[in-house]
Amino acid sequence: MSWPIRTRTGSRAGRVRPGADPAARARPARVRTAVRARTAARAGVRALGTLAVAAVAASLVPASPAIAAPPPPCLTSDLALSWAPGGTAVSGGTEPGSSRTAVVSLRNAGTATCMLDGFPKVTLAQGATTENLVDQRSVSHSAVDLEPGASARFTLTFRQGQSGEDGVVEPVTAIVTPPNNTASKNMRWRWGPVAEQESADPPRNFVGPVVPS
Known part of the structure; x- marks a missing residue:
């Protein structure tokens, strides 16, 4: 009794894995870069805000008047x-x-x-x-x-x-x-x-x- 022979269509070498797409691999990296950029931007805004508050506070502190040195003793x-x-x-x-x-x-x-x-x-x-x-x-x-x-x-x-x-x-x-x-x-x-x-x-x-x- 002979069994029918099945043949595969295509070859293993010809199949493409989903992870092999370069664009797909690059997408997570772009997401991480964008997140880092947004984080850095927020940090920069906070730093500028802190500097602005410090500058305003410094402007509100009155400057100490210069104290003139006393004259020397009379000879x-x-x-x-x-x-x-x-x-x-x-x-x-x-x-x-x-x-x-x-x-x-x-x-x-x-x-x-x-x-x-x-x-x-x-x-x-x-x-x-x-x-x-x-x-x-x-x-x-x-x-x-x-x-x-x-x-x-x-x-x-x-x-x-x-x-x-x-x-x-x-x-x-x-x-x-x-x-x-x-x-x-x-x-x-x-x-x-x-x-x-x-x-x-x-x-x-x-x-x-x-x-x-």
Whole structure:
């Protein structure tokens, strides 16, 4: 008995698999690329939004004003010292035992603005005999800026003495050292005898701080 022989139409080599289509293979890659592009675009938009918010916030913060540096201390060589009106002292002295005041003017004779802050040092001298005035700490003060030609002042307070008595100095010179300086200038003393400060007594001979004129 013979069986019928079946024949196949076509060959294995001639059949095309669905995955073999290049266009079909490229489609998933294009989808992934598009997704990445959309993700990157969203990230870029978010970054731009963050920068815009930061820029707006920065514009709302007020800028700090620039702080100008204070002028340098006035040098003794740039200051012109003189007796000024306003004190109670009398030329030659009067009324021994009374408390007297004398005012000193300090004029900026330099070419630039400078600053005076604090107490000058003042020594009343009669040859080798001297009387140092103490700082009048009870008087408040602040720095004084002096433009060229401008003046400040300070006040000396002293107890008037009796000429020829013990414990009295008859000054010839007032030696003045401006604040923040080591150099001094001499002024001719014109206010008569001064009772020396006794260590056991309250201060009676003192110098006030520099203040505006």
